[in-house]
Amino acid sequence: MSVTNAIESLNSVIRKALKKAEAHPNDEVTTKMVYLAIKDDSKKWTMPIQNWRQAMSRFIIEFE
Numbered sequence: 001m002s003v004t005n006a007i008e009s010l011n012s013v014i015r016k017a018l019k020k021a022e023a024h025p026n027d028e029v030t031t032k033m034v035y036l037a038i039k040d041d042s043k044k045w046t047m048p049i050q051n052w053r054q055a056m057s058r059f060i061i062e063f064e
Helices: 002-021 027-042 052-063
Strands: none
Touching: 002 027, 027 052
16 A cells, blocks of 8 residues: 555656646756656655665666
8 A cells, every 4th residue: 555655646746747847848858857856755755665776876877
């Protein structure tokens, strides 16, 4: 149950970022906005996510 809630919460964060990014025609800007939204939201998480550190490292390489 908690995994479903975490996924729904993350989907909400992504949807909000995409809605804000609609004004930008550039896919790279949109992708970075989603990445930054996930990065910011992940600071609020209280339960550790398995392999999250590895995933975040990959996101950093890809988007920064």
